[in-house]
């Protein structure tokens with residue numbers, strides 16, 4: 001389905017991003033993905049893709065670096081020979097913290113990773129992506145279901161959703177679709193790092209489909225949007241949450 005297409009996925013070393021890399025490579029795309037800390041995990045993703053006959057490369061960078069996202073896009077474009085698909089997946093979340101106790105440095109770090117990096121990769125894509133391309137940004141159901149203590153994270157995702165909506169308007173005339181995918185609670189290190197087990201049992205009970213999401217549940221929605229069947233969907237926020245929001 002994606003043979004001959006090239007893709008950049010941020011945060012592909014674990015969790016949802018790893019599943020997205022596997023899905024896109026399985027569909028035939030040549031993928032460059034990023035990681036920040038765990039080179040061994042990134043190499044394991046590359047080996048897993050190659051073992052199945054796919055093509056993937058890993059690049060290390062900190063998306064909080066103001067120069068990093070554009071350098072990534074330029075390096076990926078040179079390596080891949082062009083850009084067809086961009087998936088902004090990487091993000092940081094945080095333990096619950098009331099606004100009254102949140103400091104500016106912390107807020108700025110969350111916004112730099114979760115929002116400014118997305119602005120920068122999208123700006124690059126707006127200039128350089130081939131016509132007919134696809135952009136998917138990963139948000140969260142937190143923007144539809146506010147919960148106490150996640151102000152910086154929710155703010156960063158709300159801004160990302162607005163960037164997505166505006167980019168869909170601007171890039172539509174070139175046949176480029178731009179969408180948000182908003183996971184509900186999904187079984188990854190991010191979720192377990194920010195919530196005790198009993199809280200996750202409660203969320204699973206509150207979810208109409210009765211369980212936590214799995215990374216492949218989200219990757220399959222991304223695969224639909226970036227593939228031929230997603231051609232008429234743009235400017236949307238698809239909540240892949242088992243009905244949580």
Ligand code: NAP
Nearest residue numbers: 011013015016036037038062063090091140185186188190
């Ligand atoms: P995760 O398991 O924490 O993985 C995050 C990925 O992002 C890792 O590959 C990590 O690389 C990378 N990353 C983090 N900070 C980075 C930085 N400063 N620079 C470059 N890369 C960085 O997260 P996840 O649960 O798969 O989440 C993926 C996306 O889904 C995020 O946008 C998240 O907000 C969203 N989401 C998740 C849930 C959930 O319940 N899991 C719910 C709603 C939305 P390293 O491992 O190398 O640090």
